[in-house]
Amino acid sequence: MIFELCPEEATFLSRVRQFANEVVLPQTREWEKNTAFAPSIWGQLGEIGLLSMTLPVEKGGIGVSCSAYVEACRELAKADPALSMNVAAINALCVGHIDHFGTPEQQTKYLPGIVKGDIKLAWGLTEPDAGSDARRVRTAATPIADQPGYFHLNGEKMFITNGGNADLIIMVARTSETELSAFLLETNQPGFEIVERIHTIGVSASNTVRFKLDNAVAWHTPCTFEQAIGLLYRGRLGIAAMAVGIAEKAQELALEYSKQREQFNRRLCDMQSVQNMLADNETEIEAARLLLHKGAMLYDRGESVVKISSQAKLYASETANRATNRAIQIHGGRGMTSMYLVEKLWRDAKLTEIGEGCSEIQRMVIAKQALR
Numbered sequence: 001m002i003f004e005l006c007p008e009e010a011t012f013l014s015r016v017r018q019f020a021n022e023v024v025l026p027q028t029r030e031w032e033k034n035t036a037f038a039p040s041i042w043g044q045l046g047e048i049g050l051l052s053m054t055l056p057v058e059k060g061g062i063g064v065s066c067s068a069y070v071e072a073c074r075e076l077a078k079a080d081p082a083l084s085m086n087v088a089a090i091n092a093l094c095v096g097h098i099d100h101f102g103t104p105e106q107q108t109k110y111l112p113g114i115v116k117g118d119i120k121l122a123w124g125l126t127e128p129d130a131g132s133d134a135r136r137v138r139t140a141a142t143p144i145a146d147q148p149g150y151f152h153l154n155g156e157k158m159f160i161t162n163g164g165n166a167d168l169i170i171m172v173a174r175t176s177e178t179e180l181s182a183f184l185l186e187t188n189q190p191g192f193e194i195v196e197r198i199h200t201i202g203v204s205a206s207n208t209v210r211f212k213l214d215n216a217v218a219w220h221t222p223c224t225f226e227q228a229i230g231l232l233y234r235g236r237l238g239i240a241a242m243a244v245g246i247a248e249k250a251q252e253l254a255l256e257y258s259k260q261r262e263q264f265n266r267r268l269c270d271m272q273s274v275q276n277m278l279a280d281n282e283t284e285i286e287a288a289r290l291l292l293h294k295g296a297m298l299y300d301r302g303e304s305v306v307k308i309s310s311q312a313k314l315y316a317s318e319t320a321n322r323a324t325n326r327a328i329q330i331h332g333g334r335g336m337t338s339m340y341l342v343e344k345l346w347r348d349a350k351l352t353e354i355g356e357g358c359s360e361i362q363r364m365v366i367a368k369q370a371l372r
Helices: 007-034 041-048 066-079 083-101 104-116 227-229 232-260 274-300 307-335 342-353 359-370
Strands: 121-124 140-143 150-160 170-172 180-186 191-197 208-219
Touching: 007 041, 041 104, 041 232, 066 208, 066 232, 066 274, 083 104, 083 140, 083 170, 083 180, 083 208, 083 227, 083 232, 083 342, 104 140, 104 342, 121 150, 140 180, 150 180, 150 191, 170 208, 170 227, 180 227, 232 274, 232 307, 232 342, 274 307, 307 359
Parallel strands: 121 170, 140 170
Antiparallel strands: 140 150, 150 208, 170 180, 180 208, 191 208
């Protein structure tokens, strides 16, 4: 690491690592088979502090640095990428939003339950016609005349991570033809209806859904669209950490297998072609880690991470896809079966090139920053 963690953060990450290895990893295949996390996981995440990493201590969180946040996401991804994805988004986008833009009344009502895992969260931006072009959001927010601060939401959202589990969703909606803002929407109301569960080929334990809103009541959080979207920069570092964790785990498994498997009276790891793949993985993973750690360090310094967060996510996500592909190649036919974890990591890795801004968007951001 190019940064140093304080003793409290080092202890926290040690607990996360132990939790990931002893609790999460043994369940990753079962969760995928059931397309759901164990319900008990939310309370366990809350107990460790994984649901309040980005929340200051004075508001009930553990308030770790961005450097510790990305390391926690990386450790979780090595055990279960889907859980890492959810934890990354919940902290950066959901808890981060309530921390920065929630009113004192909103924070008092929701944060205690969020920290414990009693209130499960999701972030609602994407719509059937609004993906990479976030300003195409058409969900409409109309003020409720006799309830100041409350709005009726009408529209449809899709590809909402953890949306099927969520008790509270931070919802991006249009307040006029030119303006968008964000709202807190409780899901236990008649105006909220899940249309379908979206089953994906990777990270399938995450309850991703499509839902519609019919005069659903939501509580406005005073912020602009730009402020709400600005949370994506730390979120992209979280997905970059997820990608690095996937790549690291794939490399770990490829190294182990190459030392055990023999062909032509030689171990695979003694063959130059296999060594080349392992060497490429080692180099690319190290580079991805350095970009990730630099981005987290700059965030902790209060510097702009617009460019570096896109660089870290772009490179780490594409590294994860290359590393898992090579790991399968090294495993040969066995790598294409569910007997070995590398095929799951291969499928999970693809999400990192798409979620929280696809690779094409990251390149646009990087180029725009370079041309300023």
